[in-house]
Amino acid sequence: MKYLIGIDGGGTKTKCVITDFQLKPLFETTGGPSNFLIQGTDKVSETILGLIIKCVNNLQIQFSDVAAIVLGTTGGGRQNDAEDLEKAITHLAAHKKIPLNIFKVESDARIALEGAFSGKPGSILIAGTGSIMFGKDRKGNIHRVGGFGRFIGDEGSGFSIGQKGLRIVAKQFDGRGNKTLITDLLKEKFKIESPEKLINEIYRNNFDIASVAPLVIEAAEKGDKAAQFIIESETEELILHIESMRKKLKEKKIFVALIGSLITTDNYFSFLFREKVVQKFNDVVIKEPENPPEIGAVLMAKQLSSQ
Template sequence: MNIFISYTNNGKRSDVQVKIYIGVDGGGTKTEAAAIDIQGKVISRYTGSSTNPYVVTFEGAMQELMNVLDQLLAPLSSSISTYAIQGICLGMSGISTIQEKENVISSIRDYQEERGLSFPISIRTEAEISLMASLEREYGILVISGTGSNTYGITSNGEIYRVGGWGHILGDEGSGYQIGLLSLKTVIKSLEGMLPPTSMTKAITDAYDFSHISELKGYVYKSSIGRNDIAAFARYCVEAAEGGDLLAQSILQDQARELAETTTTLIGKHKELEQTDVVCTGSIFRHSTVFRNGFRDILLNRYPKLSFIQGRHNHSPADGGARLARKLYATRA
């Protein structure tokens, strides 16, 4: 999806060169990109698919990243006579080592050569662009609970700490994947009488057009079913919990506790993290009050000087990346 703002003069395209800054939020499920002007106004936005190399291979990730950039820039030629890309800042899941960053930069350099472009490139953590989006600064604590989960702590001196982010097999405590998986296990245990009835059973049966919940087995063991498909079941847990389902509430409370333990370990890495701003992001935090309140209550009981921020600005992480690019390269000639 693209949005863009036309720079016009009495209905005609402006001939004034517009300086733009690009931010990219690359994830395991989707990749969002935004372009802003020097005033911070979003002039183009595009959402593509995954650019996590551990989900789609490095080659596939780079191919999609180039497609996202092409689609982001395409509308600008019809709305702006001339524009100059001043810089790009990317926060990409699955890209953390020096070698991985160098490989991404090399791919973008190839892209620039093919398109006749030239602009500086910065690869930052997803925490930095998300904190910039919410706080308009790069330090604090970021806790992510979406399809996967992760925690970051960044001090005012720029020291970066991370606990979690090991993926759905080795970690992802408190994530949509784990909640979805536990929801499936719960409805099966309910079917067999090991647990009481749950409203999740009917919700899943209706949503997937099963004649009986036992058909779930044939669905989840298909070779085509992956991490995102399992994580999609978390929505039925969240909805059931909001409706008072005790089993669903228990799943969310347990997973909130798991993520709180991960975050507690993160906070123990540096004293400053005990009294900073905490930004919670991702679909589970966004949609589940049971999960959100449970997580918050545990941490505030342990660290009462923490401040939980909902986000002072209505910016996406991709917007945060673009704003960080502007901060880094606004003085570029």
């Protein structure tokens, strides 16, 4: 009997599942973070190989019984980086005398897309720390919108919202802008109460800018005009993602699965965004993902094993 392994590599934890060829989960496990752009390929290789070993040992099978393994993780969408991680993991496996039949690194968004629609056509909009949209048409072609990163992209994301919120706070500190509730919330949660403290946190302490997004959303919900302006503009950015994907997919109706806490939890931002989707599109249907990303990785592993 042959098996498949799918791995969803995250910035805080990694999910791993081993299934049979009917995609029935037989064992699931989790490990530490696997963002190799931050953790490094050596450390992530140990994490990933450890999860694979756990799966094999739990089912009491041989490594050669695993037909294919797909890992989806941040940075996996860039071919050179993905190949570097693949080489690091296969090299470590060979060093430990562990045979891997097929091992492939993909982007976390790609496996999320496959999982959300069980390999069928559809699209996913991700809005968490960053933002990106992926779509798959009826011919199996993959289309992408956004995902240019925080320096030139990530519109409609936690980072973008947080960054705009902090800019408004900086202006208030200087007297260049009006008073905003975001400043009070920032002081309350992070003890940032002066220009010096703000600059120090951002440029010396690697402050998590996306962590300010919930404060901006809270301020907007409480009627803060500056915060509401940010939320209005950032939801419009996500609407632009959908408009662009509609043109790329060229379907009479497109299905969109939402991923990321900004648009999947009940908050001012997600309510406004969903309301705009309904108002602006009569051919867009928001749909719950059919499967988690790790099952999407399994689907891709199955496809690789049959090639």
